[in-house]
Each structure stands twice: as structure tokens, then as C-alpha cells.
Amino acid sequence: MEKYFYKCFDCGKSYSKDEIEKNLVYLCPVCGKVEKNQPLRGVLTVEYDYKAIRRNFSREEFLKHQPGKFWQYDFLWPLEFENGKMKSVDEKLLHRVTLDNNSLLEFSYEGKPFLVLDDTRNPTLSFKDRASSLVALKALQLGIKEIAAASTGNAGSSLAGVCVRLGLKSIIFVPKNIPEAKRIQIQSYGADIYLVDGDYDLAFDTCLEISTQKKWYNRNTAYNPLTIEGKKSAAFDLFISTKGKMPDLIFVPTGDGVILAGLYKGLRELKELGWIEKIPSLISVQAEGSNAVVRYLADQKFKYKPASSIADSICAGAPRCLYMAYDAIIKSNGNAVEVNDAEILDAQKYVAQNFGVLLEPSSSSTFAAYKKFINSNKLDGKTAVLLFTGNGLKDTSALKNWNHTVEPFTKEQIYNKINSSF
Amino acid sequence: MEKYFYKCFDCGKSYSKDEIEKNLVYLCPVCGKVEKNQPLRGVLTVEYDYKAIRRNFSREEFLKHQPGKFWQYDFLWPLEFENGKMKSVDEKLLHRVTLDNNSLLEFSYEGKPFLVLDDTRNPTLSFKDRASSLVALKALQLGIKEIAAASTGNAGSSLAGVCVRLGLKSIIFVPKNIPEAKRIQIQSYGADIYLVDGDYDLAFDTCLEISTQKKWYNRNTAYNPLTIEGKKSAAFDLFISTKGKMPDLIFVPTGDGVILAGLYKGLRELKELGWIEKIPSLISVQAEGSNAVVRYLADQKFKYKPASSIADSICAGAPRCLYMAYDAIIKSNGNAVEVNDAEILDAQKYVAQNFGVLLEPSSSSTFAAYKKFINSNKLDGKTAVLLFTGNGLKDTSALKNWNHTVEPFTKEQIYNKINSSF
Numbered sequence: 001m002e003k004y005f006y007k008c009f010d011c012g013k014s015y016s017k018d019e020i021e022k023n024l025v026y027l028c029p030v031c032g033k034v035e036k037n038q039p040l041r042g043v044l045t046v047e048y049d050y051k052a053i054r055r056n057f058s059r060e061e062f063l064k065h066q067p068g069k070f071w072q073y074d075f076l077w078p079l080e081f082e083n084g085k086m087k088s089v090d091e092k093l094l095h096r097v098t099l100d101n102n103s104l105l106e107f108s109y110e111g112k113p114f115l116v117l118d119d120t121r122n123p124t125l126s127f128k129d130r131a132s133s134l135v136a137l138k139a140l141q142l143g144i145k146e147i148a149a150a151s152t153g154n155a156g157s158s159l160a161g162v163c164v165r166l167g168l169k170s171i172i173f174v175p176k177n178i179p180e181a182k183r184i185q186i187q188s189y190g191a192d193i194y195l196v197d198g199d200y201d202l203a204f205d206t207c208l209e210i211s212t213q214k215k216w217y218n219r220n221t222a223y224n225p226l227t228i229e230g231k232k233s234a235a236f237d238l239f240i241s242t243k244g245k246m247p248d249l250i251f252v253p254t255g256d257g258v259i260l261a262g263l264y265k266g267l268r269e270l271k272e273l274g275w276i277e278k279i280p281s282l283i284s285v286q287a288e289g290s291n292a293v294v295r296y297l298a299d300q301k302f303k304y305k306p307a308s309s310i311a312d313s314i315c316a317g318a319p320r321c322l323y324m325a326y327d328a329i330i331k332s333n334g335n336a337v338e339v340n341d342a343e344i345l346d347a348q349k350y351v352a353q354n355f356g357v358l359l360e361p362s363s364s365s366t367f368a369a370y371k372k373f374i375n376s377n378k379l380d381g382k383t384a385v386l387l388f389t390g391n392g393l394k395d396t397s398a399l400k401n402w403n404h405t406v407e408p409f410t411k412e413q414i415y416n417k418i419n420s421s422f
Numbered sequence: 423m424e425k426y427f428y429k430c431f432d433c434g435k436s437y438s439k440d441e442i443e444k445n446l447v448y449l450c451p452v453c454g455k456v457e458k459n460q461p462l463r464g465v466l467t468v469e470y471d472y473k474a475i476r477r478n479f480s481r482e483e484f485l486k487h488q489p490g491k492f493w494q495y496d497f498l499w500p501l502e503f504e505n506g507k508m509k510s511v512d513e514k515l516l517h518r519v520t521l522d523n524n525s526l527l528e529f530s531y532e533g534k535p536f537l538v539l540d541d542t543r544n545p546t547l548s549f550k551d552r553a554s555s556l557v558a559l560k561a562l563q564l565g566i567k568e569i570a571a572a573s574t575g576n577a578g579s580s581l582a583g584v585c586v587r588l589g590l591k592s593i594i595f596v597p598k599n600i601p602e603a604k605r606i607q608i609q610s611y612g613a614d615i616y617l618v619d620g621d622y623d624l625a626f627d628t629c630l631e632i633s634t635q636k637k638w639y640n641r642n643t644a645y646n647p648l649t650i651e652g653k654k655s656a657a658f659d660l661f662i663s664t665k666g667k668m669p670d671l672i673f674v675p676t677g678d679g680v681i682l683a684g685l686y687k688g689l690r691e692l693k694e695l696g697w698i699e700k701i702p703s704l705i706s707v708q709a710e711g712s713n714a715v716v717r718y719l720a721d722q723k724f725k726y727k728p729a730s731s732i733a734d735s736i737c738a739g740a741p742r743c744l745y746m747a748y749d750a751i752i753k754s755n756g757n758a759v760e761v762n763d764a765e766i767l768d769a770q771k772y773v774a775q776n777f778g779v780l781l782e783p784s785s786s787s788t789f790a791a792y793k794k795f796i797n798s799n800k801l802d803g804k805t806a807v808l809l810f811t812g813n814g815l816k817d818t819s820a821l822k823n824w825n826h827t828v829e830p831f832t833k834e835q836i837y838n839k840i841n842s843s844f
Contacts, residue, residue: 092527165777181818209833352610411624
């Protein structure tokens with residue numbers, strides 16, 4: 001029996017590894033669907049023989065792993081290994097894509113401690129490296145040298161950076177309104193970049209068509225099941241870093257819903273393996289101007305609405321992974337909350353000045369939501385982890401706005417200023 | 423006997439820990455001198471009882487430590503410990519200032535492998551965090567809540583970020599021509615920033631005077647001996663990460679000379695402890711427009727010359743730590759080389775597009791120099807490590823210049839473009 005197989009999230013049909021991977025199939029061959037301004041249908045998940053894993057590996061042994069080197073526990077990844085070594089991938093390449101392994105930080109707010117899973121020090125300074133790494137390692141094992149993706153920013157620069165580190169070529173399709181700073185990051189890594197004359201949807205379609213024709217591997221988020229699978233490493237890193245003492249709640253910034261889906265996948269596996277008793281409740285955090293998950297949670301009806309928010313990394317009018325994200329929230333007994341742009345910017349400033357972590361606005365949304373929970377006594381003694389997903393230097397526009405030029409002063413003037421303020 | 427004492431680099435006089443630390447003395451009380459546009463005189467080093475350490479600790483045990491958590495080997499740091507715990511510093515605070523512990527990367531150029539010590543994923547994304555962390559931990563143990571520094575950029579944002587993480591206040595004095603991006607990083611962490619109406623020298627003086635008057639701890643680079651001491655952790659991280667197999671050469675970006683001095687200090691200690699046989703040769707890399715070390719090496723005469731280079735982090739007309747840097751080069755049988763701005767920018771681009779690491783121009787100078795060594799066959803089979811000291815997102819001006827806007831295209835146009843280029 002193969003180590004793993006693929007299963008359709010919607011229709012439940014299973015597929016062997018070869019049926020999917022050899023033919024470069026990404027969505028369910030039966031019910032998979034890519035439609036304009038709609039969440040994807042027929043997203044696949046990777047499934048393992050959890051009973052066998054449970055028999056062969058212990059919780060205690062698993063907890064000895066190092067966070068950030070997810071491939072060390074080879075039995076939980078859709079990759080090939082031989083004698084404990086990853087096939088087709090040199091050890092020194094793996095070293096280059098190791099994630100931050102000191103990512104669990106503790107802070108406190110209003111006297112209450114909380115934890116942070118800080119992905120701002122990953123190779124390209126964002127959480128997306130979790131997905132890009134797994135996808136790129138798979139490409140190496142498939143013998144494919146080119147990976148394409150549609151992106152509004154971080155996924156593209158993450159793929160571009162990870163590809164260079166692993167000796168692969170990346171081709172990134174971006175909408176014409178991509179923020180300049182994000183475009184520059186993608187280009188800096190030498191990726192081939194194509195600006196499509198339209199929105200993210202058109203970039204997504206264009207990328208699909210061309211990569212299929214060219215037989216490039218495709219990293220479109222949610223579309224390639226390994227983007228979800230890669231993000232499950234956050235659940236394992238959290239499990240290892242907390243020494244198995246998982247929190248009650250996890251606050252997750254949500255655009256396309258892939259982090260929610262991936263995180264839940266990892267947590268569900270830890271539960272199936274008997275290594276955690278209860279899955280933490282996932283709190284999906286959205287920007288007010290991009291709240292499709294919040295709306296879907298209310299009435300289980302998806303209605304497309306153009307998204308707009310300062311937090312561009314979580315802006316998604318049609319979250320590609322909506323149905324799986326919804327499932328993650330419901331099954332984890334979680335919830336979805338929204339915060340407005342002013343709250344997001346306040347949180348960004350608060351986090352920088354009180355915790356010393358520079359965040360992108362999309363990331364600080366989790367702290368904005370946490371603050372609301374604290375201030376309205378909704379936490380109720382529960383422990384919480386916040387995901388910090390993108391470094392503030394990836395998008396300095398907001399930092400610039402709240403840090404104004406200061407006037408130069410003479411030594412005497414500075415003396416006077418300081419003596420009057422201290 | 424105390425675990426450590428201070429010794430003047432120039433006159434050789436020794437001082438007890440209390441003589442220096444209790445009175446907030448930084449330079450040698452006998453010969454210490456701060457002069458306009460001159461390197462500092464009377465810089466102190468921290469000295470330990472190496473014979474005792476050699477008796478009590480083995481190389482093998484030392485090599486088991488984790489890179490990035492330098493405080494774990496308490497016997498080599500001027501800090502107080504009790505029962506293996508750092509006094510006055512909570513464990514969770516230490517966690518927040520842990521450096522990248524996956525910093526040793528291997529790449530190759532022209533078919534020849536070389537190593538990189540990558541400090542671009544430290545808490546504030548620069549090498550300066552090594553110095554800031556030690557200084558800030560010392561402030562905590564001295565019971566001082568405010569730390570001041572003069573800075574042209576990275577040292578200031580590093581101190582500001584590290585201070586917030588450890589619950590301290592920072593006051594940063596910057597010259598009026600500080601690059602906007604660097605000023606914003608310092609301000610974002612909520613530091614008090616003062617723009618002095620003059621150059622770095624005036625910022626340095628102003629900072630000294632005011633911090634002395636206010637009894638703030640001072641992190642001026644080279645002036646506070648712990649800035650040099652903190653940077654020695656790079657030597658230990660390299661030793662641990664290479665499992666004791668040290669390279670023949672280390673390429674070090676050089677402005678004030680503190681990295682050179684600190685690195686040599688750590689290497690000298692490894693030698694005194696009998697843990698390495700030979701100190702690697704330190705190759706000081708300077709920008710053509712800021713080449714005081716190169717010039718001093720030629721004739722041992724310091725003559726001030728205003729510095730100018732795109733690599734602002736290594737721009738220093740009067741390297742504060744010049745004499746110690748010179749000593750490090752001579753005693754390690756090293757050398758100093760210069761690269762021009764065009765070579766630095768080429769190297770920045772090459773490193774991003776071939777190794778997937780975004781660097782500040784100052785950092786890419788080491789690759790520019792390494793390339794010259796390779797291309798002129800000067801390496802002669804020797805192994806090399808390059809220091810990568812600052813993340814490219816800290817200064818995106820150069821990245822912007824070589825990444826131009828791309829035109830939006832229709833799907834058909836993109837098809838045609840790709841089909842003609844692949």
C-alpha cells in the first residue's frame with residue numbers, strides 16, 4: 001500500500017498518488033471546478049494510514065523533533081524517502097528552506113499571557129514559505145524544473161525565493177494592481193513575472209492554462225492540494241514548541257482560507273493519531289472589507305463581493321478554499337470575526353511598540369481580534385495562540401504613515417527636549 | 423575571583439568588573455579617548471580565565487549547543503547566572519531575542535562550494551542583534567531601564583526592537599541625513615528618536631553626553647565593550663554549525679570594524695581554549711568610498727576621509743574600532759579588500775537571483791569580494807565563509823532600481839511572449 005492517497009473534500013472520492021501526481025491533476029477529476037469569482041470545488045486532501053502511524057510512532061518521539069524542519073517526520077508528508085533521507089533532494093538544499101525554529105513567543109496583554117506563532121522570520125519572511133517549500137520539494141521529486149503561480153504578492157515572492165534556493169525556476173502571474181513593494185520582491189528573486197491585464201481571477205486562469213500547456217508544476221493556492229498540506233506544518237510546529245500543551249484558541253488571519261484549512265488538517269491528524277485530546281478552536285480573522293468567511297458562516301450562502309482592505313494579503317472576494325475553511329471552523333468549534341482597517345493599523349502599531357515584532361497589516365489582524373476578545377471578556381480564561389504571518393518590512397506603507405519625519409535639532413535643543421520629557 | 427574582567431586594548435591595563443560596570447565606564451579610564459573624526463582609543467575587551475574554562479568544559483560538550491542561543495554557554499559571557507539560569511532575565515524574554523539558529527547555508531559559485539553565515543533572519547533582520555541583545559541583557563542585570571545609542575540605521579533599529587522585546591526603553595540619536603527607511607524602522611518600534619543637526623560624530627557625542635547625564639546605558643558601537651563582545655557569538659555559531667570544521671577564510675563587511683573585532687575575539691577564545699587549531703584568516707571587505715581599513719593596512723596611518731557608498735551600513739569615515747580591526751586582520755593572517763558600488767549592486771542581484779537571499783548592499787559586499795577572489799584564482803583551494811549581515815528589505819532602494827515596472831498584457835499576449843521565450 002502507498003503511504004498516502006488523495007481524497008476529494010466535496011465528493012469524498014479517493015485517488016491514488018499516481019492518478020493525481022503523474023498526470024499533474026490538482027482538483028478532483030469528478031467534481032473539481034474553477035469558476036470566476038467562486039470558491040474552488042473538488043479540492044483534494046492528502047490522507048495517510050493513521051492507524052499504521054499510530055502503531056509505529058509515539059507522541060513522545062514526535063515531540064523531540066525540531067520545529068521548522070517539517071520533513072524530519074517523513075511519515076506525515078507526501079514525499080518519497082529512502083533510509084530516512086528525502087529522495088532527489090540534497091541535505092544542503094533542505095537547510096536553505098528551513099523555517100524559523102524559534103517561532104513560539106510569549107507576550108501578555110492586559111496582564112494576560114498569550115502565545116504567538118511567529119512566521120515573520122521564515123526564508124522569505126512569510127507563512128507562505130510553508131506551502132512553497134512543500135510544493136517545490138514535490139516538484140524536485142517529480143523531476144519538474146518550473147513552478148508557476150498566480151499571486152497578489154506574498155505567495156509569489158515566497159515561491160520565487162524558495163525556487164531559487166532549491167534550484168528551480170518560477171513563473172508568477174500577478175494582477176495589474178499588485179502593490180509595487182510586492183512586485184519588487186517577486187522580481188528581485190529573478191522570477192519570470194507576468195502582469196495580467198485584469199484581476200487575481202484572470203491571473204489565476206491564465207496561470208492554469210499556461211502551466212497546463214507547458215507542463216509546469218502549479219502552486220496556485222488551494223488549487224494545488226500541497227499548498228494546504230504544507231501549511232499543516234504550523235500545527236505540528238505549535239505542537240512541538242508547546243511540548244504538546246496546545247492552546248484552547250488559535251487566531252488565524254483569513255483571506256483565501258488556506259491557512260485555516262491547512263492548520264485544521266494538521267490538528268485533525270494530531271487528534272487521529274491520539275496525540276492531542278481536543279482540537280483547538282480556530283478563530284478566523286477577516287478584514288471588514290473582505291469578510292466572505294464571516295458572511296458564509298452566518299447563512300452558508302456564498303455571494304461574491306469585491307474585497308478591499310489595507311491588509312492586502314488577506315483580501316479575497318472569493319476565498320478559493322472557503323468550504324474547507326468553513327468546515328475547519330465548524331469542526332473545531334471555532335468562529336469567524338471581522339476587524340476594520342483602523343483596528344488593524346492600531347494593532348500593527350501596538351504589536352511593534354509593545355512586543356517588538358514588525359508585522360504586515362494582514363498579520364496584525366489577529367492581534368486586533370484578540371484584543372476585542374479580551375476587551376469584551378470573551379476569552380473566559382481560555383489560552384490563545386495568534387498567528388503572525390508576514391513581516392512588516394514586506395509592506396512598509398503603513399509604517400511610513402504613522403512615523404513622521406522629525407526635525408533636526410542642535411545638541412542644546414535636544415537636551416532641553418529630553419529634560420522636559422523625562 | 424570574578425568570572426571576568428576588563429582589559430584595555432591600547433595600554434593593557436586591567437579593571438575589575440565592578441570598576442567598569444558599577445560606574446558605567448566604557449573606555450579605559452587611563453587612555454580612553456573620543457575625538458572628532460578619529461577611531462576610539464582605550465577600547466576595552468572582556469577577558470575570562472581561559473585556563474579554568476579549559477579545565478571545566480570540553481569541546482565536545484560545547485559543540486552540542488544550539489546556534490543562536492549564545493547565553494547557553496554562560497561561562498563565556500559577562501552576565502550573571504545562578505543554577506544555570508540567567509539572573510534577572512525571565513526565560514521567555516530570552517526566547518524573544520534568540521537569533522536565527524539555522525544560519526549556516528551552503529552555496530556554490532563557479533562550481534566551488536562556499537558557506538554563508540546568514541544573519542538576515544535575526545529578530546530585527548540584522549547582525550546588529552548580536553550586540554544589541556548582549557547589551558540589553560546587561561542593562562537588565564544592571565537594573566537600568568533605558569538604553570541610548572547613536573546610529574546611522576541598523577544598530578538603532580536593532581536596539582529599538584531588542585529593547586521592546588526585553589521590556590526596555592531605547593533612545594536613538596541619528597544624523598540628519600539618515601535614510602528614510604532606516605528612520606522608519608527605528609520609529610516603528612516606538613523608540614525615542616532624536617535627529618541631530620549634524621553628522622554621525624555629532625550624534626555620537628550628543629548621545630554620550632546625554633546618556634551620561636541621565637545615567638542611561640549606552641550602546642554606542644565599539645564604545646560599549648559589550649558591542650564587540652556580543653558580536654563574538656558569530657564565531658561560536660559558526661564553530662557549532664560547522665561542527666568544529668572551521669573555514670580557512672571569513673569575509674567580513676567592514677564599516678566601524680566592530681564585526682571584525684568581535685569575530686576575532688570569539689575565534690581567539692576558541693584558540694585559547696584549544697578547541698580550534700588555527701584562527702581563520704579574516705578578510706575585511708570595504709566599499710571603495712569607505713576604505714579606511716584598507717588604507718590603514720597599507721601604512722598604519724589613519725587619515726580621516728569622508729565616506730560615501732551605496733552600502734550605507736558600512737560607511738564610516740572614521741571607523742570607531744579601527745585599531746582592533748587592524749589587529750584582527752594581522753593576527754589572523756588576513757587582509758582587507760575593497761569593492762566598488764557597481765560590484766556591490768551586481769553582487770546583491772546575483773545573490774538574490776542565484777541563492778534566494780535578499781541582502782542589503784552592505785552585506786552583498788562580501789560576495790562581491792569573494793567573486794573577485796575566485797575570478798583571480800586567489801582562493802587557492804581554501805574554504806570560505808561569507809557573512810550576510812542585513813536583510814534586503816531593510817533598504818529596498820537598490821532593489822527598486824533594478825526591478826522595473828512591467829506592462830500589463832492580455833492572456834493572448836502572455837501566451838505569445840512565453841511561447842517565444844521558452
